[in-house]
Amino acid sequence: MEADFHKSKTMIFPRDVRVGHGVLAELPDVLHDIGIVPGQREVLIVTGGRTRKLAGDAAAKLLSDVGYHVETLEVHGATMPEVERAIAAGRGRGSGVVLGVGGGSIVDVAKLTAFHLDVPHVSVPTNAAHDGITSPRASIKEDSGSASKQANTPHAIVADTAIISQAPYRMLAAGCADAISNSTAVLDWKLAHRLRGEEYSSFAAVMAENAADIILQSAGVIRPGLEESSWVVVKSLIVSGVSMSVAGSSRPASGAEHMFSHTLDQLAPGTAYHGEQVGVGSIMMMYLHGGDWQAIRDALAQVGAPTTAKGLGITPEIMVQALVRAHHNKPDRYTILGDKGLSQDAARELLRVTGVV
Numbered sequence: 001m002e003a004d005f006h007k008s009k010t011m012i013f014p015r016d017v018r019v020g021h022g023v024l025a026e027l028p029d030v031l032h033d034i035g036i037v038p039g040q041r042e043v044l045i046v047t048g049g050r051t052r053k054l055a056g057d058a059a060a061k062l063l064s065d066v067g068y069h070v071e072t073l074e075v076h077g078a079t080m081p082e083v084e085r086a087i088a089a090g091r092g093r094g095s096g097v098v099l100g101v102g103g104g105s106i107v108d109v110a111k112l113t114a115f116h117l118d119v120p121h122v123s124v125p126t127n128a129a130h131d132g133i134t135s136p137r138a139s140i141k142e143d144s145g146s147a148s149k150q151a152n153t154p155h156a157i158v159a160d161t162a163i164i165s166q167a168p169y170r171m172l173a174a175g176c177a178d179a180i181s182n183s184t185a186v187l188d189w190k191l192a193h194r195l196r197g198e199e200y201s202s203f204a205a206v207m208a209e210n211a212a213d214i215i216l217q218s219a220g221v222i223r224p225g226l227e228e229s230s231w232v233v234v235k236s237l238i239v240s241g242v243s244m245s246v247a248g249s250s251r252p253a254s255g256a257e258h259m260f261s262h263t264l265d266q267l268a269p270g271t272a273y274h275g276e277q278v279g280v281g282s283i284m285m286m287y288l289h290g291g292d293w294q295a296i297r298d299a300l301a302q303v304g305a306p307t308t309a310k311g312l313g314i315t316p317e318i319m320v321q322a323l324v325r326a327h328h329n330k331p332d333r334y335t336i337l338g339d340k341g342l343s344q345d346a347a348r349e350l351l352r353v354t355g356v357v
């Protein structure tokens with residue numbers, strides 16, 4: 001007799017994704033597509049001081065010129081008080097959509113604000129430093145480091161490469177490293193599937209791996225001052241974000257290399273970028289997996305992302321501590337670090353053999 005079938009799954013994707021030169025001008029179109037029309041509820045633009053000049057004010061003008069009521073709110077960093085301030089602003093004015101115009105932390109504040117207001121969210125990134133610009137999760141700074149909070153997948157993404165290519169190149173290199181790190185995140189996921197029977201989606205895994213491959217294969221042509229480089233990296237980060245939507249978790253894009261990076265955030269806050277840390281973490285975790293860690297190191301070096309502790313500006317001793325403690329960062333996420341993590345000696349040896357220290 002056939003067993004009853006009870007499996008079900010929900011996947012929520014962005015409905016309208018626009019990437020390329022000058023796509024900011026298409027914002028009114030994008031809002032129409034997600035059902036927000038002029039004369040109805042207000043548009044809340046969450047932006048930063050610098051990003052407001054770069055794109056926030058232009059976005060507000062584009063929308064008000066065609067009849068939208070727009071309110072702009074400047075926020076300073078992704079902290080809960082700033083999120084609460086944005087929620088209060090949105091609630092007070094009855095906002096019907098939230099646009100995050102800025103870097104990762106601005107987009108995260110907008111994402112969480114929209115989630116709490118229960119309205120659509122549009123991601124308008126001004127840099128491509130990590131995959132948070134497209135993911136359903138928001139990273140919020142707390143006293144004990146950063147916390148990843150549940151939000152919604154953006155209803156739409158408007159990634160204007162003319163704007164993104166004006167951001168410091170270091171950010172784009174960090175975005176490359178975040179995408180490359182999917183290679184080890186997926187290996188960790190496969191391991192957890194085989195060892196623990198964790199739910200696994202080959203579709204999500206293939207997408208996440210593809211996002212990494214896009215960068216591994218084009219590392220040689222990604223360089224400063226080239227708008228096409230921003231195009232390649234944004235496309236890869238969007239694929240990465242969608243892989244998380246398919247999986248329903250950050251699994252395909254976040255494994256032991258991310259746990260190592262989150263631990264570094266606690267031990268050496270504000271030293272290196274997220275992408276830079278996970279890139280170096282990915283070199284080491286690929287070594288532990290017995291994979292081609294040199295290919296990861298070489299691609300990172302080619303795009304100009306750090307491959308050493310020195311490049312991150314972090315002391316060898318803190319690197320050892322971060323490696324030894326990393327498995328505590330997400331105890332329920334099974335990875336190559338296992339339940340016990342690395343010993344001090346094994347951590348030192350790992351740093352030495354991969355040339356990170």
Ligand SMILES: [Zn+2]
Pocket residue numbers: 130131178253254258274278
């Ligand atoms: Zn990441």
